[in-house]
Amino acid sequence: MSAVPLAGTEPVPAAGTAAPAGLYGAQALRAMLGIALVAMLVALDQTVVGTAMPTIVAELRGFEQFAWVATAYLLSSTTLLPVLGRLGDLFGRKPFVIAAIIVFTGASALCGQAGSMPALIAARALQGVGGAMIIATAFTSIADLFPDTAHRLRWQALMSSSFALASGIGPVLGGLLTEHFGWRSVFYVNLPLGLLALVLVVAYLPRSRGTRAEGAGFDLPGALWLSGGLAALLLWVELGQRAGAWFAGALPLWLAGGVLALLLFVRRQLHARHPLLPLRLLAIPRVRRVVLCALAAGAVMFAALFYAPLLLQGAYGHSPHEAGLIVTPLVLAIALGSLINGRLYGRLADPESLLLPGWLLLGAGVLGVQAVGAQTSAWLAAGAFLLCGLGLGFLFPNFTLLVQTSVPRAELGVATALVQTVRALGSMAGTVVLGVLVTGTWRTAMDAAGSGAGAQALRPLFADPQLLLDPAGMHQATTLAARLPDGPAQLAQLLDAAHRALAAGIHLGLLLAAGLAALVLIALLAGRWRRRGRVAEAGT
Template identity: 45%
Template sequence: MAVHTAAHHSSGQVLPFRESLLAMLGISFVTMLVALDQTVVGTALPTIVSELRGFELYAWVATSYLLTSVITVPIFGRLGDYYGRKPFVIVSIVVFTGASVLCGAANDMMNLVLARSLQGIGGGMLVGTAFACIPDLFPDSVVRLRWQVLMSSAFGIANAVGPSLGGFLTQYYGWRSVFYVNLPVGLLSLFFVWRFLPHLRHVEHTGKMRLDWPGALLIAIALGSLQLFVELLPKHGITLSAFALLGLAVASAISLWKWEQRCPTAILPVDMFRNRSLAALFTLAVLGGFTMFSLLFYAPLLFQGGFGMSPKEAGIVITPLVVFITIGSIANGRVVSRVKNPNLMLYIGFAMVALSCLGVVVATRSMQQWVLMSFMVVGGLGLGFVMPNLTIFAQQTAGREHLGIATALLQSLRMIGGMIGTALTGTLVTHMYKSGVRSALEGAGASHWFADLGDPQILINRDAQTTLVNQLTHAGHNGAMLLESAREALVAAIHLGLALAAVIAVVSVWQTRRVPPVKLQRKLEPVIHAD
């Protein structure tokens, strides 16, 4: 494999326009693959849980994916810095698409969670390598912002069709089809990446790279035990096993920090966390992930389970959230390089996300659809102002040496925020819903029906609802009223969960002041081109 330094074109890109366009199409299809999966699954999830029975694993369908992604993103971010990103992008597409087929074939919730874990490994490899390909191709950050519009558009197309497609496929072809839809997109992205993405490396290396496996293992233990602790606490209270998990998470995190200070090829370069600007951006990534994933996963459940919408109707209401993430990203690309203080976009973005969460918190079933959709528009625009800027600012601050790991770490931390957000919101919703239903049933002297009404999946499955109401009425209870009480309990529970997300968004606005003023400079540095 011949290695040579690629000459930069005057416009601040490594390749001529046509080659740049085809390479970016490859990365855009990869982005589409991940985005489509996240949005389609979110809308289909209530129906999946209703069919496979297992609300206790509802949050795990999301968090198993996030957990394995979080662990693999930094590993492959670092490997991509060392060996070049193209081989890992190709492998990740194959793993992700194969795992999607396994998800579609799952016959119970546990198998689905395991298949989602494998899908998360593929997704983590994709995010850790594909996103860092863009600064490789466009070292000039102003040129990069222009080209990122292409990726934002792909992200937007996937997000625009995702919720409605998820609702449509679930309603007419069954929930399994929402996973099989990844197959054609995966094959298309594989073709473009294989054929057109150049194999770029920053530095020419001799000898084998030593990967920090102890660091990777400690990350897995710390995050895995933290996740289990967050899941167990609301369900079982303060128990010995919950404390043991918390202790394991803290001990692993301390061990990780100490080990990474000594390890020459640390998976988490400690010096990056000492950089004031990067540390502030990393914190915002965690907070942003918390709010974003809470909104993406629990708004569909509110609209379907709480407000009684069909999957298709819920998909239509959710669509503006994901469409306007893209529109916000495109608008941001035009504005951020022209304003005197680019940090202003982070303040505006987080404030809009907080407003969107508060809008959903005050939402009622009688509220007109266009009002609910306007809350989604505000949230989408806010996230569109926040997410690309966190990435661009971190790449600008980290410099060429830590480009891959900084990009990967930012995505990882956003996923950690998402993992904590969906788990905390999920356990809060489950706990509060069960408590509300239990008190309603006790008041009606129907406590023994808790097994049927204690799982929110009954509020998604219309056939099961009709059967249950008839059974309750036959037993001398007001079935319709008890079902309505369950809906009210779910709405109140999700409102509380999203109120927490709104508080986190407000904290993010306050936290943004810790980011030192960022200047978008033009940097042209040589890159190793391996063909």
């Protein structure tokens, strides 16, 4: 069995597996350009498609299936991450990086060719498989290529910067492509990037030796329990969010099934000869702390990234373009934070301490976003998002680095995938909590808003906050109000209540997210104080 290193040390190679010597110079640059392009494929796709979705729905006539375009990708990518991380450990990562590029790029072409919403949804699910392979193997490849932490940091900063850059230009690029070349072009843009990445990876990425050669096995029953459990929980979240009720109809069965499958997965891991996710990794204090931080960061990031644009557009009336400009500093600041973090990481005796300013900046940024009002300057709002991005720039790269430098080299892939999966679970938890808050606040306010026959006739149109972002729905409401006695005045009252209710619900969710960030920061400080106390006692 591989020895588990002390916190802060380099990963220990598996028995019989020599650690790679590392790449330098032009070979390292060419290999990392390929990996960076692979990461950009996923980052660009996550943001470029959203801009084109209204046009896609209008052409393919499938508004009722709108959300499944995103859900199909999320389902396949999230549920397969840990499985693919383990397979990369077993068989080496290069074959999976190559397969990931082929699958993702091919699925992008199928998305562009889709003639119906079901065809697009199926292609997006296949794209999610390729995305999971990229996240599970490309990021871990950096640890294979650069065993030395100081050397790895420089390339990790390149990866974070390319990922943030692609995310930042995605919405703008998506709008330009859709307007001038049609919505299919937002998928076809992946083809030249994928081809270039494939050439670089095939030619210059070294092939690492997997642990399969040392007799390690793959836990297929564990993989099925884990993937099934994650899929059931994700479907519960997605279906509950759309229904506006989390325990209606068959939804509790999805929740119960997901929890049961995950419990059976844990039981399997305790007894399997070759567990998919060795639970002993969680016995490493640093890994345990990072996993909990990743879970909390996923929930906090979800509040800042998903609901903040809804706040700006739905509650305060900003156009999508204006809201995009206000939120853009968050994405760009992630790259800046990652670069600063990379310069500091190797100079500190305890690089885990960099999580402290990360959480402080993230909490302050979310609190700033929570304070944004209808009259707040766009510059001040952008500054709050800037703080959020800087905080995330200190957190996300360190989650990966701290885990990778704390586990045996034979388990780098599954440990890295664990962090990504836990972060996704945190986002799912954030979805439930904020969804309940926003929906509950909205319904309470709308039930009490307005009076008289006009309000009663208009109120069904205010079933959910989507009305505030839907021009067709607003036109329907205005047309109906014009036919009702005192209808325009009643509509104005309902709209005022709707704007206030949406802002109140999101503000409460952001306040809870800032509180969670503060709790994590306090817990990390308290843990450091206890560890220093134990060290001092041991030295006396």
